[in-house]
Amino acid sequence: MGKPRVLIIGCGFGGLEAARALRDAPVEVTLVDRTNHHLFQPLLYQVATAGLSAPAIAAPVRHLFRKQANVTTLLGEAATIDAQARQVLLNDGAALPYDHLIVATGSTHSYFGHDEWAPFAPGLKTLDDAFEIRRRILLAFEAAEKEADPQARAGWLTFVVIGGGPTGVEMAGTLTEIAHDTLAGEFRRIDPSSAHIVLLEGGPRVLQAMPESLSERAAQQLKKLGVQVRTGARVTHIDGSHVEVKAADGTENYRIESRCVIWAAGVAASPLGAQLAQAAGTQTDRGGRVAVLPDLSLPGHPEISVLGDLAAAKSYLQGHAARDVPGVSPAAKQMGRTAAANILRRLAGQATLPFRYRDWGNLATIGRNAAVVDLATSLGHFRFSGYFAWLFWLFAHIYFLIGFRNRIVVLVDWAGAYWSRQRYARVLADID
Amino acid sequence: MGKPRVLIIGCGFGGLEAARALRDAPVEVTLVDRTNHHLFQPLLYQVATAGLSAPAIAAPVRHLFRKQANVTTLLGEAATIDAQARQVLLNDGAALPYDHLIVATGSTHSYFGHDEWAPFAPGLKTLDDAFEIRRRILLAFEAAEKEADPQARAGWLTFVVIGGGPTGVEMAGTLTEIAHDTLAGEFRRIDPSSAHIVLLEGGPRVLQAMPESLSERAAQQLKKLGVQVRTGARVTHIDGSHVEVKAADGTENYRIESRCVIWAAGVAASPLGAQLAQAAGTQTDRGGRVAVLPDLSLPGHPEISVLGDLAAAKSYLQGHAARDVPGVSPAAKQMGRTAAANILRRLAGQATLPFRYRDWGNLATIGRNAAVVDLATSLGHFRFSGYFAWLFWLFAHIYFLIGFRNRIVVLVDWAGAYWSRQRYARVLADID
Numbered sequence: 001m002g003k004p005r006v007l008i009i010g011c012g013f014g015g016l017e018a019a020r021a022l023r024d025a026p027v028e029v030t031l032v033d034r035t036n037h038h039l040f041q042p043l044l045y046q047v048a049t050a051g052l053s054a055p056a057i058a059a060p061v062r063h064l065f066r067k068q069a070n071v072t073t074l075l076g077e078a079a080t081i082d083a084q085a086r087q088v089l090l091n092d093g094a095a096l097p098y099d100h101l102i103v104a105t106g107s108t109h110s111y112f113g114h115d116e117w118a119p120f121a122p123g124l125k126t127l128d129d130a131f132e133i134r135r136r137i138l139l140a141f142e143a144a145e146k147e148a149d150p151q152a153r154a155g156w157l158t159f160v161v162i163g164g165g166p167t168g169v170e171m172a173g174t175l176t177e178i179a180h181d182t183l184a185g186e187f188r189r190i191d192p193s194s195a196h197i198v199l200l201e202g203g204p205r206v207l208q209a210m211p212e213s214l215s216e217r218a219a220q221q222l223k224k225l226g227v228q229v230r231t232g233a234r235v236t237h238i239d240g241s242h243v244e245v246k247a248a249d250g251t252e253n254y255r256i257e258s259r260c261v262i263w264a265a266g267v268a269a270s271p272l273g274a275q276l277a278q279a280a281g282t283q284t285d286r287g288g289r290v291a292v293l294p295d296l297s298l299p300g301h302p303e304i305s306v307l308g309d310l311a312a313a314k315s316y317l318q319g320h321a322a323r324d325v326p327g328v329s330p331a332a333k334q335m336g337r338t339a340a341a342n343i344l345r346r347l348a349g350q351a352t353l354p355f356r357y358r359d360w361g362n363l364a365t366i367g368r369n370a371a372v373v374d375l376a377t378s379l380g381h382f383r384f385s386g387y388f389a390w391l392f393w394l395f396a397h398i399y400f401l402i403g404f405r406n407r408i409v410v411l412v413d414w415a416g417a418y419w420s421r422q423r424y425a426r427v428l429a430d431i432d
Numbered sequence: 433m434g435k436p437r438v439l440i441i442g443c444g445f446g447g448l449e450a451a452r453a454l455r456d457a458p459v460e461v462t463l464v465d466r467t468n469h470h471l472f473q474p475l476l477y478q479v480a481t482a483g484l485s486a487p488a489i490a491a492p493v494r495h496l497f498r499k500q501a502n503v504t505t506l507l508g509e510a511a512t513i514d515a516q517a518r519q520v521l522l523n524d525g526a527a528l529p530y531d532h533l534i535v536a537t538g539s540t541h542s543y544f545g546h547d548e549w550a551p552f553a554p555g556l557k558t559l560d561d562a563f564e565i566r567r568r569i570l571l572a573f574e575a576a577e578k579e580a581d582p583q584a585r586a587g588w589l590t591f592v593v594i595g596g597g598p599t600g601v602e603m604a605g606t607l608t609e610i611a612h613d614t615l616a617g618e619f620r621r622i623d624p625s626s627a628h629i630v631l632l633e634g635g636p637r638v639l640q641a642m643p644e645s646l647s648e649r650a651a652q653q654l655k656k657l658g659v660q661v662r663t664g665a666r667v668t669h670i671d672g673s674h675v676e677v678k679a680a681d682g683t684e685n686y687r688i689e690s691r692c693v694i695w696a697a698g699v700a701a702s703p704l705g706a707q708l709a710q711a712a713g714t715q716t717d718r719g720g721r722v723a724v725l726p727d728l729s730l731p732g733h734p735e736i737s738v739l740g741d742l743a744a745a746k747s748y749l750q751g752h753a754a755r756d757v758p759g760v761s762p763a764a765k766q767m768g769r770t771a772a773a774n775i776l777r778r779l780a781g782q783a784t785l786p787f788r789y790r791d792w793g794n795l796a797t798i799g800r801n802a803a804v805v806d807l808a809t810s811l812g813h814f815r816f817s818g819y820f821a822w823l824f825w826l827f828a829h830i831y832f833l834i835g836f837r838n839r840i841v842v843l844v845d846w847a848g849a850y851w852s853r854q855r856y857a858r859v860l861a862d863i864d
Binding site: 060073 | 469498618620621859
């Protein structure tokens, strides 16, 4: 009899960490992803805003595991999970049998039932998304330079970011850098710094995962950079020329003429969630996530673990009430380690352990020299913002970047960008 | 009356150099290109083989000219040259009037009347081309890893490069590096170093622009790297599964099973060439190029200059017979300077000067530590090959890279690649 086969679908933070945690285990790991790289998603907005090239934040999966002999990497997209037959079917028809399955396919953006908005307001989850947003931002300035009609030109120079979470805040802040610094002096007919950057948030404040005081600081820093922040702003319509907004407080509705809209509002779990829920005899939650047992396994299927953004997981800390695990990368990594450890415990005939989320706090960057940090330590929370928070954010992200070479490249790129105020990845491929 | 309007179409080596040469001239320059960047084409094969990211060899045109106030940059594609009305119409309908026109739109690849081969054998002229070739190379190894049938697997692991000019030689040599070094140890079912790299050349030797002794050296170095070099090999058929070849010496024809074919064989001048020839009352040559007068102007249209790969130009050195100017970047740059100088002479009421090509020789890289150099100096030709030639090639290319930052990035990338034998830009976007 061969070694137990562990199949991992998805090579984000959760899947990668699970495969690594099985390094010395007597199992055969197969890692399937529909791209060939692990993407460092926290810096994806930098690719979308031309600050980094794609290879700086994307590490080839097979290269990461070249020395881990028990891992086989396959490029492919999982189409069907057959929990009865214990196999996964790929899009290309290949069947991958497993003894243990880890599903970590993450989430994609969601338009809350308004998929017709997708062509006008791309979201940011993959490298392709980032290239598309980069293209739209750069082309908007190019189109403005060619546009004779002042009203149409104003539409090209108005950028609307929808969603005041970390991605929306980063995008809006960085857009002000592009308009004020990067493109300064490069146009002859328009003034790029006259661009309007509008951040729309449906809730009462930006960065709702943060303490209220830091949300307030973030909003102040955004305004200082030149972002118009509108909270309580529910989007009711998007097309190629404008966005319509309903004010949550009942004051008048308004429209914003804009030809470049970026969607950073909603996420939905990967479509595999529905299949898993069906196998468990349950239903996904509103965000498409699957409820899992305390040990991260699927109810009724101890051989299937669900991780990261795909899992509606709870954390069980001794002496505390169970707590929802947020959809952030440290949580996904920790779940990857727990899932791997529980596979080994099952193989050894031991009882599995419940997942315990170690919350290190939360941090978000806003733009040049601006960030907010909420650090959770055993001594309590430390909250700070501004330049020091920005430095902290910078080094934390570089530290966690996969692959030593990437860290150096990103550091060099950023040092160059900081001093020159330039963004070097301003590449559009051919128009047609 | 306003300043004379100089319109430059194309921002390759010729157009860029012409615009720069008009730096202090009392003219208004408009620079139109269908991309937003100047591409350092000699290193494009590095992007296609995942050694460099696109931004490392692409500099935003407007950024290059931000401090040259007499240049306006426009993103657009020239559709029609109306030499009578002295205006150029863009694809988007905009009309750009000019007093002086410089056309420098270069060349694209040509399939010698076999456009049906295009989907199976992409050429390498733009960043999009490079991404497509990178994608095919990386996917071929991925497909081989998944393929159970040994014959089909061999097809995935056979790479055919058609054309033994500098691009073909670079691509074939670099493919051996990918197979032997970059991917070593990353696959579990295939051995990447078992890949076959075949270089097909229709003529009797590779690098025909070089002296025969260096062609011979190049072929030796290619063979040493593991490339199968076949000269006198005329391609008669390409599809998704194989290439058919007719031997020029009448020996038997053969076919090569290959799923990844790269076209580096023929170029044809940009389609604007035909319009220019018509305006001059002539016809283009077999390569689609336009014959120009000694001062690079279009016959009958002294206000139009044609440069670079689009021009069938001759060089007039005193005391020598007129000589055909080769389609290389130093020639395009020199033509750009001559065209700009002649515009200024015409404005000053002076006679224009004939173009004189200063030939610095020729160099080509083959792969790791392998290159050939034919250096033309006033003391005669210096010919050398191997490691020293490779170092010479490396520093020459880095020296001529546009933009100081790019030079450092490329140097760092290459130093890293050289020591680690890795290629860091191995990024595939999503499969679908």
